[in-house]
Amino acid sequence: MPVLLRYCYTVRMQKTDTITITECPRDSWQGLAKFIPTEDKIGYLKRLIRAGARRIDFGSFVSPKAVPQMADSATVFENIASAADDLYLIGIIGNARGLEGLLACNGKFKHKGRISAAGYPMSVSPTFQQRNLGRSLDQSWDEFAAICAKAIDHKVDVICYLSMAFGNPYDDPHSSEIVIEAAKRAASLGVTTISLADTIGSAEPAMISELFQACMSACPEVTFTAHLHSTPDGFAAKIDAAVDAGCRLIDSALAGVGGCPFAKDDLTGNVDTMLVLKHLQARGFATSLDPDELTQCAAEAARIASVYSAT
Secondary structure, rough: OOOOOOOOOOEEEEEEEEEEEEEHHHHOOOOOOOOOOOHHHHHHHHHHHHHOEEEEEEEOOOOOOOOOHHOOHHHHHHHOOOOOOOOOOEEEEEOHHHHHHHHHHHHHOOOOOOEEEEEOOOOOOOOHHHHHOOHHHHHHHHHHHHHHHHHHHHOOOOEEOOOOOOOOOOOOOOOOHHHHHHHHHHHHHOEEEEEEEEEEOOOHHHHHHHHHHHHHHHHOEEEEEEEEEEOOOHHHHHHHHHOOOOOOOOEEEEHHHOOOOOOOOOOOOOEHHHHHHHHHOOOOOOOOOOOOHHHHHHHHHHHHHHHHHHO
């Protein structure tokens, strides 16, 4: 098993078994219809950090025409980067221009902190890749290779999000072998973290277990993340399947808000962080988070989703 990143939230069992949770407000916010004021985003993220979050998918560097909600990510970064010394901030990019924007932030605000990782959405579904990034898979892989080389040269980690890893609604070909080959291709470019994304919330626990085990066996040098979307009544079996297969890095979002706006019209939300933490504690994992602060964050996440969603 690869060495895990040390950033929080973390939950531990018997001192040696650690699960790290990536909090994903960017994924929660990107599809909301009304623009969330920048100061609200900054205030929320600072509260999240006070509650113990250290690994955060905070924003994206993409076209404001495509995702207007994330147009202020540079300003948000400037105002949260110094909130804690050990922040691991993830910025999502969709092309080489997005990486340039991320690197520019690191250069301009380096006295305050840095964005540690660039996340790139690489689907195993050709239809979704075209819908999400406006490019074919071949074009995306070519650009991704250049992105990886430049990011690594600038000491920025690259996270490859393999979206539609558990199937797609477009009748595109799908199999475990397709996902494994995509993971191996990403690893060959120097990617050390790959997220297996259940983009539309369709994955069954058995499929999750099988795919994580197969990918980990094929790419033992890679840390695999579970990015699962689920209804509240179905999350536990999915989390258990990933954890029991050996996954120790989980994406979630307070209040379970989110879902990719380019996947399909009926969104299935992110797995709720509070539910994940309670479930892992019930399984014997311990956590050192501030529960009161986290509860307030969850309430604020729900308020933001309610106020700024479509009416």
